[in-house]
Amino acid sequence: MGRAPCCDKANVKKGPWSPEEDAKLKSYIQKHGTGGNWIALPQKIGLKRCGKSCRLRWLNYLRPNLKHGGFSEEEDNIICSLYISIGSRWSVIAAQLPGRTDNDIKNYWNTRLKKKLLGKHSKEQQQAHSNRGNNGVVKQESNRVSGSESFSFVQENSTHEYNWQQMPMLPLQPLTYTNQSPCFNDQHSIKKLLINLGGRFSDDNYYPPLDGLLNHQFSNGIYQEQVHVVSSSSACISNNNINKSEVQCAHNNYQGRGSTFTSPNEEMVSTTNYPQRLDGLEFFYEEDMVNYKIIGSSRTCSQSSNWAETNTRIYHHPLIASNYQIQGLSQETQQECVLQEFSYPVVQ
DNA sequence: AATGTGAGCAACCGCGTCCCG
């Protein structure tokens, strides 16, 4: 038996929305809100549309403060950075770009941005091929997407250079646009970032020992992260060892702005078996594939004698790793939980 | 001027997740 249809397909209109339909939907939602039930909404308004269609129309087109088209270079930059980091989680990416919808970004990526990147890669390959042809030796390519090197988007009449180091790094509040790219190269920035990501520090003056490590991290983009979640009461995770008592740690529900995405535990990433669809952009990962260690799980410690071992996972992005919410704890314990320590030991 | 082709984008579809009874 199949899933019940969300609406009576025979009696709903499909295809492009008319201005009248738009007006009806917009005015109703502005006056009454959605009522928390999209399915019932079209009937209330007198629209012969599926509730899902109404929702989509509102979110992607009628909602106030939406921007359409005209993506800036900075937005390109952010989209690329996030796509490379987290893949096609368009809703998460959209949350970082005020006024943009996931659909918009998805379309923009699929129709334009990806081609720019692929065009660049293909150009590089041609260049490498001709270098090989010239003297039999492959010259080092200068602008791989790695480390402090840059890559560029080729547009009709110009080439935009992007510096990989300066790619913005996924803050979970809308980015405030400045002339300078966000740069997380100091302890304060990192701390602020992690706070945005849902962690907090037990001691507001506590700064983890990152000197040196950070320099390395941001100079070559290759790093490993360990996120240690501890309760300030009795439970303690220290390196890979955990006090089993009462921590039911971390995981699930990446807390984006109204968005959630599946836990990294459910989408294991390893350097040998990377599950994301890369749409021909695998070259981005060739040298930049990174191991990150996560310590955290939805399981209680008491359920596993070797909790730390079984819950040390390899993921590929430090900011995903950082986005661990301490969950499944009583509110009281939850409040005691802090993101105490993180580090970026380099793995090679 | 007519036709073909491809890009861009709005909308649809199906599935996984969440929530509530």
Added chain:
DNA sequence: GCGGGACGCGGTTGCTCACAT
């Protein structure tokens, strides 16, 4: 704990328009 309904997301489709032939 389970099941059903609603929501939200990402992939895909199909329409429109601009440009090339």
